Amino acid sequence: MKKIEIGHGSGGRLTRDLIEKLFLKYLDSNELKPLEDAAYISFESPRIAITTDSYVVRPLFFPGGDIGKLAVCGAINDLAVSGASPKYLSLSFIIEEGFLIRKLEDVLKSVKMASESAGVKIVTGDTKVVERNKCDGLYINTTAVGEIIRLLVLDNISDGDSVIVTGTIGDHGTAVAIARDEFQIDASVESDCAALNSLLTPLFDIEDLKWMRDPTRGGVATVLAEVADKTSLGIEINEENIPVRDDVKFISDMLGYDPLYLANEGKAVVITSHEAADEVLNKLRLHSLGKDAAIIGRITTKHKGVRLKTKIGGERVLDMLEDDMLPRIC
């Protein structure tokens, strides 16, 4: 068994061989093992959050992660920023005929490591195989379910609230851009791809925590533009307070990107009352994933939309991402 064949998606003998010999080697929860059509799971409370994402990142392997780690962390993060505690994950593969089993195994190792270290169980899955040129190696869907701890909705946000990011921005977008041969850049930026539940769950205790979002596609700017649009509030951001790694800044300048629009896969935008901002910041900074957390701006009723105060004293309007210069970032 060296390459994926069409028969591995047949639902027959070859599918079963693939699942039993490869998948179960890495994914072995009690819920998954019966290999039935559905998995039986249980919660402590019947109030659940659910999220789904399909991952089509190119290339499949990049500094700091791969599509497997990304698919697990992405699902976990979507629940964590929604005030939920992620518990169970489904995992669905679409694989291109001819894909190397060895690569699939590498992805499964990442899935195992990422899910185990985040304390989330993979309980059900699916595998489809399509012909050559009907996929780009491998696409993965993950759907995660977890228990709601805090209801975090946009309505919570009000004038004067603080806007925090949990760390440096643009790392993932830059790492993936570099990993694409087309740019021929020799630099070593790693994706920030990480599960944020252990970082964000401690914040659920803070009453004045308002809302969170992980700024993936479209970056921090797009998330803030959405918040401003949906709440009809304004947001003021100070460029000098935004944490950006020097190398990310340098490469972005070179490629014509703005880190504010680059994808992150291990960061959150956190909105909290002005009064609770320091407490949130302190809790975040206790965690290795939050050591660079910073207050980058505030909610205002003085204007609509998002305005960025630049380092040189100017002001710029930040709108949602218009052109996708880096498609298939996740």
Next chain:
Amino acid sequence: MKKIEIGHGSGGRLTRDLIEKLFLKYLDSNELKPLEDAAYISFESPRIAITTDSYVVRPLFFPGGDIGKLAVCGAINDLAVSGASPKYLSLSFIIEEGFLIRKLEDVLKSVKMASESAGVKIVTGDTKVVERNKCDGLYINTTAVGEIIRLLVLDNISDGDSVIVTGTIGDHGTAVAIARDEFQIDASVESDCAALNSLLTPLFDIEDLKWMRDPTRGGVATVLAEVADKTSLGIEINEENIPVRDDVKFISDMLGYDPLYLANEGKAVVITSHEAADEVLNKLRLHSLGKDAAIIGRITTKHKGVRLKTKIGGERVLDMLEDDMLPRIC
């Protein structure tokens, strides 16, 4: 907006336009509308079943259904055969650049119709766009969650149990085969694609209901071979009792297929005690989707594996599907 562009997957302005102008036109549950990263849902009990499947069916539209209807019904059926009541669905699209918005709209109409008529809510979703020749038009992942009513596990099955199918077999496989231009067959077989929850839920009251499965990829034969293998019991099937439409039989013969290995998308294999078999049969036949239900065989300890008694008095061993003559059937 006539065709899908790369930017529709950017997470920025174009993605939002697509979601607000097209998706929300057809999918409008209160849980989905906030368009947050995760949806908040609630159950009456914290004992949940979860299932996931990615759909890559070719062609996307076929007599009796399309990829949208299939993706909704498939998820619902996986829960229904597991003894659960489907409640919520996630929906994730991978779309090829250039895909016609008109076609996407047709798929969304099917999704809406299938989910509404089955009483299941679509609560969260995702859209990714990939370049030309990195997909085949459209792939869909659905993940469904529902409340467990009955725990149906293979361990329940024992010697003497009856094996029932809820209707004619091989309809979906035949319909899709015909819909592929490659075969140039002029016949009108419709896929049986349907949500089975309203058919199967009434069976949950029957104490001697043992186990169910919807025989999709690999067909009835593969499902039974798996049951025999996992339980170490034998299964005896009588060919003359297996309901097969005449046109399905005719076309299968012509193409060299065996209806027992063809996919079904609106049928279930039901295993029940011998004593309860008539009650199950009667309940099934009350429903339009179960009118052709039949007892096709029984569980035995006299041999291992699945044996088919043919109409002409012979005997044939049924194993799991070996060659996939009809890939991408779902």
